[in-house]
Amino acid sequence: MAALELLVRNTSEVLTVEGTHREKAEVALTPRPHACVGLRAGRVAYVGPEAELPEGAVDDGTEVIDARGGFVGPGFVDPHTHLVFAGERSAEFDLRNQGATYLEIAKAGGGIVSTVRATRAASEDELVKLALPRLQRLMAHGVTVAEVKSGYGLDVENELKMLRVVRRLAGLTPVELVPTLLCAHAVPEEYRGRREDYVRLCIEEILPAVAAEGLARFCDVFVEDSAFTVDEGRRILTAARALGMVPRLHADQLTACGASELAAELRAATADHLEQVTDSGLRALAEANVTAVLVPTSTLFLRMRPYAPGRRLRDAGINVALGSNVNPGSAMSENVALVLGLACLENGLSAAEAYWAATRGAAQSLELQSHGRLAVGDPGDLVVFNCASYRHLPYHLGVGHARVVVKTGRVV
Numbered sequence: 001m002a003a004l005e006l007l008v009r010n011t012s013e014v015l016t017v018e019g020t021h022r023e024k025a026e027v028a029l030t031p032r033p034h035a036c037v038g039l040r041a042g043r044v045a046y047v048g049p050e051a052e053l054p055e056g057a058v059d060d061g062t063e064v065i066d067a068r069g070g071f072v073g074p075g076f077v078d079p080h081t082h083l084v085f086a087g088e089r090s091a092e093f094d095l096r097n098q099g100a101t102y103l104e105i106a107k108a109g110g111g112i113v114s115t116v117r118a119t120r121a122a123s124e125d126e127l128v129k130l131a132l133p134r135l136q137r138l139m140a141h142g143v144t145v146a147e148v149k150s151g152y153g154l155d156v157e158n159e160l161k162m163l164r165v166v167r168r169l170a171g172l173t174p175v176e177l178v179p180t181l182l183c184a185h186a187v188p189e190e191y192r193g194r195r196e197d198y199v200r201l202c203i204e205e206i207l208p209a210v211a212a213e214g215l216a217r218f219c220d221v222f223v224e225d226s227a228f229t230v231d232e233g234r235r236i237l238t239a240a241r242a243l244g245m246v247p248r249l250h251a252d253q254l255t256a257c258g259a260s261e262l263a264a265e266l267r268a269a270t271a272d273h274l275e276q277v278t279d280s281g282l283r284a285l286a287e288a289n290v291t292a293v294l295v296p297t298s299t300l301f302l303r304m305r306p307y308a309p310g311r312r313l314r315d316a317g318i319n320v321a322l323g324s325n326v327n328p329g330s331a332m333s334e335n336v337a338l339v340l341g342l343a344c345l346e347n348g349l350s351a352a353e354a355y356w357a358a359t360r361g362a363a364q365s366l367e368l369q370s371h372g373r374l375a376v377g378d379p380g381d382l383v384v385f386n387c388a389s390y391r392h393l394p395y396h397l398g399v400g401h402a403r404v405v406v407k408t409g410r411v412v
């Protein structure tokens, strides 16, 4: 065997996460007790007992990491972030804690459109500078792939600006970024009373401009009474699909509005949030094989109830993924450990289901075939944790246990 470039040894276990969401999660995580992991050319080249490493696998050039009895798993995949933005909304946080709701604040001119004002006023360079530390904080938690949405530009120039920022960020951080166009995040202030004109701007100008530059892999719509209707969502996402972008939806977050049914009808990759999903919405998602992306930090942060029914979604055979949803309005936190904790405490997932949802489940939601997994040949994205079991992550609530993060075979 050609020498490995990196070897992680002395683990409690290595989770290769080779199963499917239809199996019991403890089994799907595929634990390999006391295994070591070897990487070469940015990919997994060996997983197994150290004693069975082939001859020549380790030489003077092999970097060896001692896991000190910690467990090793694939890098986390964050399938829902809004991490490019300017400004902040701590005053809204304070207002909510004194009883105001997210919708009341939005109606009074705060909310998404206030971040739109700040983001439009910022240059590309400024947005890059602001987003980098957020990405670093995600990475410190073990995130090696993150989806990033636009959605605070809401016109041709500024949506393009946001997605160009994502492209620049991708060259500046080891975290692999998956861009999503979210021009239908809110109707911008200058289109108040003229929503149909804005929907047409999305379809006729923003989508084609983004597609022409190849700036987005996915297209998302916030389908909600206070944002875009089911019919508007259908039109925008159908146009996006025709331009090669795969639909995802902010669905049934604040009200049950038929968004899950639309996600199913469009065979979207994901329906995200789902706090208010109905039984019929849930059935539709299951039948259409749409991944449910849960973002429980927002439910906490907005002081809303109920949390999305993670238990029922899993029991219906749906692939459940977990995201940080980092954004200035509904989840100002890059704390992936907290997401795992809330998923167990409030969405009703087991620790194994939560770990699956933050790795392989999330990778599948982004249509990444071999991320979020550590089989031989998969990308060399892994995390060495300073605890012996994945069960410790949600249990030791909110504490990041990632000790070493490796992206494409390199320690970052």
Ligand code: NIG
Pocket: 082, 111, 112, 115, 222, 250, 253, 298, 325, 327, 328, 329, 330, 331
């Ligand atoms: O996913 N719900 C819509 N979008 C974000 C919140 C964005 C904001 O408030 O700035 C979310 O929670």
